[in-house]
Amino acid sequence: TQGKVITCKAAVAYEANKPLVIEDVEVAPPQAGEVRVQILFTALCHTDAYTWSGKDPEGLFPCILGHEAAGIVESVGEGVTEVQPGDHVIPCYQAECKECKFCKSGKTNLCGKIRGATGFGVMMSDRKSRFSVRGTPIYHFMGTSTFSQYTVVHDVSVAKIDPKAPLEKVCLLGCGVPTGLGAVWNTAKVEAGSSVAIFGLGTVGLAVAEGAKAAGASRIIGVDIDNRKLDRAKRFGVTEFVNPKEHEKPIQQVLVEMTDGGVDYSFECIGNVSIMRAALECCHKGWGTSVIVGVAASGQEMATRPFQLVTGRVWKGTAFGGFKSRSQVPQLVDKYLKKEIKIDEYITHNLTLEEINKAFELLHGGDCLRCVLKV
Ligand code: NAD
Ligand code: AHE
Numbered sequence: 541t542q543g544k545v546i547t548c549k550a551a552v553a554y555e556a557n558k559p560l561v562i563e564d565v566e567v568a569p570p571q572a573g574e575v576r577v578q579i580l581f582t583a584l585c586h587t588d589a590y591t592w593s594g595k596d597p598e599g600l601f602p603c604i605l606g607h608e609a610a611g612i613v614e615s616v617g618e619g620v621t622e623v624q625p626g627d628h629v630i631p632c633y634q635a636e637c638k639e640c641k642f643c644k645s646g647k648t649n650l651c652g653k654i655r656g657a658t659g660f661g662v663m664m665s666d667r668k669s670r671f672s673v674r675g676t677p678i679y680h681f682m683g684t685s686t687f688s689q690y691t692v693v694h695d696v697s698v699a700k701i702d703p704k705a706p707l708e709k710v711c712l713l714g715c716g717v718p719t720g721l722g723a724v725w726n727t728a729k730v731e732a733g734s735s736v737a738i739f740g741l742g743t744v745g746l747a748v749a750e751g752a753k754a755a756g757a758s759r760i761i762g763v764d765i766d767n768r769k770l771d772r773a774k775r776f777g778v779t780e781f782v783n784p785k786e787h788e789k790p791i792q793q794v795l796v797e798m799t800d801g802g803v804d805y806s807f808e809c810i811g812n813v814s815i816m817r818a819a820l821e822c823c824h825k826g827w828g829t830s831v832i833v834g835v836a837a838s839g840q841e842m843a844t845r846p847f848q849l850v851t852g853r854v855w856k857g858t859a860f861g862g863f864k865s866r867s868q869v870p871q872l873v874d875k876y877l878k879k880e881i882k883i884d885e886y887i888t889h890n891l892t893l894e895e896i897n898k899a900f901e902l903l904h905g906g907d908c909l910r911c912v913l914k915v
């Protein structure tokens with residue numbers, strides 16, 4: 541297949557909110573600096589649903605969504621040295637080139653090398669797509685497009701992992717689990733003995749709880765409007781549960797009263813701008829730090845009294861939990877193999893690529909954390 545167009549199955553999003561269509565898609569060979577990957581397993585993340593909803597300013601249609609996956613390198617383009625056919629890999633929507641000013645800064649995991657192309661659904665070299673259906677180009681998504689049996693990614697967007705790792709599990713290390721763990725370990729840098737509040741107990745919020753427990757947090761307060769989240773959250777380290785619907789007072793006031801002035805760290809894992817405000821305002825005066833993880837729709841803006849920051853609270857955000865993707869995803873795979881981090885516990889459903897529309901329905905159902913599709 542090397543150097544040839546591959547025809548395979550992929551789920552194409554033709555329009556916002558219209559069911560995805562399983563199509564025979566042509567996938568062009570990788571050009572210089574690109575890698576063609578056979579995707580074996582992909583999960584769905586709420587960010588896929590967000591872009592599909594039409595609210596993402598970078599959402600382009602028709603496209604192939606998907607960014608939490610694992611697979612095997614099928615072929616590589618000219619000049620690619622770090623992976624070769626047969627390598628087991630996780631595509632990384634946050635690239636790491638190790639050369640750009642972002643990568644060299646030591647201050648961020650964001651990479652600038654190809655971000656200018658991925659937001660436009662194309663590859664960097666010729667600003668074209670490698671996907672087409674009956675001659676019509678189909679846009680890439682987040683530089684990954686994993687809802688396809690084969691995809692083409694930039695070489696700076698692929699992490700080579702231990703071939704012993706089960707791909708049907710470690711696909712989750714493409715997004716949600718690292719995002720939550722890293723928000724705690726890299727972005728907030730939670731210390732032992734800290735109090736933590738987590739708004740939203742989906743996969744990302746539960747991974748925050750897991751990370752906070754590992755960091756030795758003394759109180760881990762889960763906040764969710766769905767009481768069914770409670771039992772599960774305890775298994776991930778949540779020590780107390782608050783449902784804002786069961787309180788008359790604003791939720792920030794409830795938390796401030798519970799914690800003698802506020803929590804040391806809070807995490808917004810929903811994507812709701814009024815909860816982002818609550819998450820900041822439930823932090824302790826003088827030092828409390830709030831981390832925004834949730835993605836809010838186009839046009840949404842946050843507000844708070846500047847006095848909240850003047851009096852020492854800190855507002856931060858995180859992408860992929862601050863992990864440098866190519867360097868650190870393989871380390872997370874090793875941690876899973878050593879049973880130091882959970883993955884299996886986040887997988888509540890397993891389906892096939894053909895059943896992807898059902899998988900999106902499950903994602904909105906409340907019981908589902910991650911649904912892994914066999915591609
Ligand atoms: P999810 O939908 O599974 O979890 C959200 C949780 O929030 C649910 O349990 C829901 O019941 C709860 N919730 C909804 N409204 C609420 C409210 N008003 N108050 C309290 N709880 C409420 O989603 P997820 O997959 O865990 O992702 C969470 C968010 O993180 C999404 O916005 C996603 O796009 C974003 N995300 C960001 C990054 C990043 O790098 N920054 C990475 C992955 C996901
Ligand atoms: N196009 C979206 C961007 C949404 C966003 O912030 N994405 C996160 C990852 S979410 C993964 O589930 C991210 O990494 N952002 C940094 C980046 O470079 O995109 C919008 O709303 O504009």
Ligand code: ZN
Nearest residue numbers: 585587715716
């Ligand atoms: Zn995601």
